[in-house]
Amino acid sequence: MFSTTRRNGKPPVEKHEDSTSDFLKEHAPARRAPKTSVDLETQNLNAKLANPLAGIPREDLIVQATLFAEKYGLQDLTPELQKGALVAQDPTAFEEHELLDEKDKAILRRELTHRWSHPKTLYYLVILCSMAACVQGMDEAVINGANIFFATQLGINPEEGDRNQWLFGLVNSAPYLCCAIVSPWLVAPLNHYLGRRGTIFVTAIISWLTCIWQGLTNTWWHLFIARFVLGVGIGPKSATVPIYAAESAPPVIRGALVMMWQTWTAFGIMLGTVIDLAFFKIPDLSGIRGLNWRLMLGSAGVPAFWLAILVYFCPESPRWYMRKGRYRDAFNSLARLRHTKLQAARDIYYIHVLLEAEKDSNVQGRNRFFEMFTIPRNRRATVASFIVMFMQQFCGINVIAYYSTNIFVQAKFTEKQALIASWGYGMINWLFAIPAIYTIDTFGRRNLLLISFPLMATFLLLTGFAFWIPFDPDNPDGKRIAVVALGIYLFAMAYSPGEGPVPFTYSAEAFPLYIREVGMSCATAILWFFNFILALTWPRLLGAFGAQGAFGWYAAWNVVGFIAALLFVPETKALSLEELDQVFSVPTRIHAAYQLKALPHNIRKYIFRMKVDDLPPLYKHEGVIGTKTYAPGGAGHA
Template sequence: MPSETNPEKPVALRSDNPHEENGLFEHSSNSSFNEKRRVSELESIHSKIAEPGQGEKGNILSQYSEKQVMQMGRNYALKYDLDPDLFARAAALARTPDDFNAMPFITEEEKQALHKEHTKKWHIPSKLIQVIALGSMAAAVQGMDESVINGALLFYPNYMGVGKGEYNRFGYDTDMIEGLINGAPYLCASCIACWMSDLWNRHLGRKWTIFWTCLISALTCFWQGFTNTWYHLFIARFMLGFGIGIKSATVPAYAAECTPKQIRGALVMLWQFFTAVGIMFGYVACLAFYHVGDHGIGGGLNWRLMLGSACIPAIIVLFQIPFVPESPRWLMGKDRHKDSYDSLCQLRLDKIAAARDTFYQYVLLQEEASYQGIPTWKRLVEMFTIRRNRNGALGAWIVMFMQQFCGINAIVYYNSTIFIQGGFTEVDALTASWGFGMVNFLFAIPTFYTIDTFGRRNLLLFTFPLMALFLIWTGLGFVAEDGTKTQTGIVASGVYIFSAIYSAGEGPVPFTYSAEAFPLYIRDIGMGFATATCWFFNFILALTWPKLVSSFGRTGAFMWYAAWNIAGFFMVLWFLPETKGLTLEELDEVFSVSTRKHAIYQTKSILNSFQRVVLRRHIDPLPPLYEHQKRLAVTNPDWNNKTETAHIE
């Protein structure tokens, strides 16, 4: 239980600098931690606060009286040259955000804005709409980069002498060369680019990182259209990976940091939704340029236009960047508190809401303030040595790995080839590919509702078995006689239904989940790790699919990925906690439960449900695994001599 505090005397937030007075509260000590104590204490605290108990989920400011909290807000405003009266009222609002109607110091105009925020969550400011548009178009860049190679595959391999199922004069397997070219961007993204995202974000900020990565994407797409050899095309596509890798680590984090928690999941999900839109338009470009003649250009003009067309959405993003605000969390991390508040004023309906979120964000981030300035390599180590971080990394790894090994991108990159092998003509195959992209896009729409209603984990548990089933269905279609309507019908229906199920689960969840899984001080590195995982296994899939088909056969290749979907179901069941409905910082408690405890609990839960639902036995359900216990999270361990357990209830 926490020790008693003087109700009239404010207590101490953790200082941004242990040797500098915070200005909000009185300090009784200015000593700093040594690194070993800092790491061990953080892991210990995270472990203890996550133990299941009977406490209810609580706002950490509820540990203080309203008078204390208003003084905290007033002092914060004075320290950072903000409006003291506004922040005093906003601090009280942050303490009990649902009780605004009972607060006499909140004006009627402010109450109307807060009521609208609660009851009409999609009534959002124009600047937040611009942020959504930016993130959406950046995702479309990603989608087109991925899908235009599908149409080009019908032409460039013959011109460059790859993908013929034989060895060239240098002894290289041409199937592997084809896979290497297709997977080149993801090799670069996973091995180099994603690990640069932290450096770029720290120095450039979120939105300007997006600007430069889209510029790289535009230039390299243009470059691909001028290549004449397979190794020249490989180099151009490898350089494209710098745009893909860093951007994919940045955009979801930017969206998560700009949006209120009520719609955070849906807006972060826009990344995958508009990636699906980009994939669809990539197929449209392939169809549009299919009949373009050579016009005297060696190797043909059509596939060059297909690859180059992906630069169009990237150029649109370049013109959007100057008109959107920077991430308020990034600005606060740079100690630019007034700029952070100004940014939130553009992203919230009223100044009182912006001040509330600014202050509460600051209070929550004090836990992490002592970790600012930690070298990158130490933060990378702490991502795996501190349980809370390690569990977040494991969850992000699972969803990113399974996004690739569910088999979706084998279809995205090679579906024209798959459809041709299933009895389609080239034009019909490209049309069927466009249909695949349309299904992928349309069935992502319901997840705007389901991702924050049913949750990330439940969507995955429901969809993995179904994806396995329809991959088996598709694979069995190749057993039918080649070129028959039976074969084309089975293959097309299997691919389309698989795409629809993917779009409802493993499609939108990974980037949303990964953006939530890491605390702020390692979020850039964590997103780099997550996207590196995604792109590395994307590269492995693109590289190995041609060889997998030639070795296992078409049916065996689909069965291989069906088996991985079954494995994915159990990985999610045992090791993936739910993140729905929690603030980014409050997720610390969820990710601090040990994986062993989580796996045992979920196994017992399955057995318990089986007995109650199937065997109809009257047994009590298991107690909840997670309890968001009230805790004094904003205390500085140096301001008095209390033990760690004194801050835990």
């Protein structure tokens, strides 16, 4: 597998040409401090990890591949490994290699022209990863319909006082409290000892058992404990599955497959609302009170059970095998995921040299968490990633995901109407997540955020203000419930292709390779912590401020999100590691000043279609605005 950076076969450049634009030079000539030894060491480390094979003569590369085969007991694959090493060095130059015959070249051409042509095993793995995402969505969503039943039965009806509002929020938020304070510490040891498949198996079993456990509780604190343990099934799985997909997928479709996590989590949320609706009319049996909400909570365990059974039919991550020194198993795994031995040999050799580069660069001996904040380039990436992860929660989306049924009931929907309306929200959330697979790599991460936040703020205000529309008991299907539903549906339409898919994609690429795992773990912890805060506080917020104030609160946060994205979140779409270093090396004050100048300029140019002079680009790789070399999703395009 290849890194996301572009590899052209050229050696890493130790001393880079000045990559800042004329705008940056003009506005900050005295502020650009010389790079420290730590900055230069980090830059050289990033370049080395970008392509460890760059600059090696072909003859030497063939010898190294031969030694690799001998060292790890792969002598029978020596010819394939020699060819694979040459292709791995520069995937675009395979036509010129004499060692490759016409059949080999045809295979590599087809890989480029038929990007979705892969073995059935790979698609089986994709289906399993999608099922894992669906399990998570159901784990999160089935509580939505159950909320209108269990709260009264367990004595925590939020309409009966402040204490109950807090307890009701605490029960709802329990899994995310676990995800924030317990799960991040379990991801590394589970993956280290059990592998990707083993981690998915264990977390699926936990999800299955705790879903059943939830349905057997009879006190609020017992339900809280069961849901807290459910977080052990949600957190490590949410961190492991995207890694598993990325490590197993070929480079041409890796981004799309990783994006599937968000898409199928949204599908799971929609399916959870379907389950809630299906069990709504289930009557109590003798000795069983609240059978409907118990079946709702327990139903999410069914796909988790099948996930646990089916996951071991997938091959293990080849990268995990190689970390354990099991190179034959790694090759066999890749051979199941690729059409030919040549492709498997290419990928196993490149994974090997990346792992060796990490060891040689003494990555393990560095305090990577500390360097997230002390090295300016890393700190800017950390701030940007934390902003998008925080705002994925405080944009207000999970208020709807967890409490939409209660919100619709408060708007004077009947309970059945509220469940149907929640299903409509889930369907829209899923359907509008699908276009993000295309738009995130064409329109850009930053542009999606800058459009999504104002729309979400507007639609949350619409939803909140709709509660001021008088309710007419003689016309229960009147304007009030129609406008509330419209506001929530429009909000979901704005969220799903924007702030929905961007955070995980952005965080995965913003950090340098050597701190990417640590950075992603911290960013994910931020997301889960504020997910807990949102789920905990919403019932009390609704009780204290009313629907208008509660929705207005999150509308205001979307305005904050727009400002934060404008000033502190650079574009990362389609950039190499070297270009990302350039982007995050621009001082924050310079980036913010440029964006404040670009915002009114772009409003006049792109919204009012006025003729205005072009702004100079902020980064050299953008070219000149208005030319073919300019990247419209770049930082200079607000």
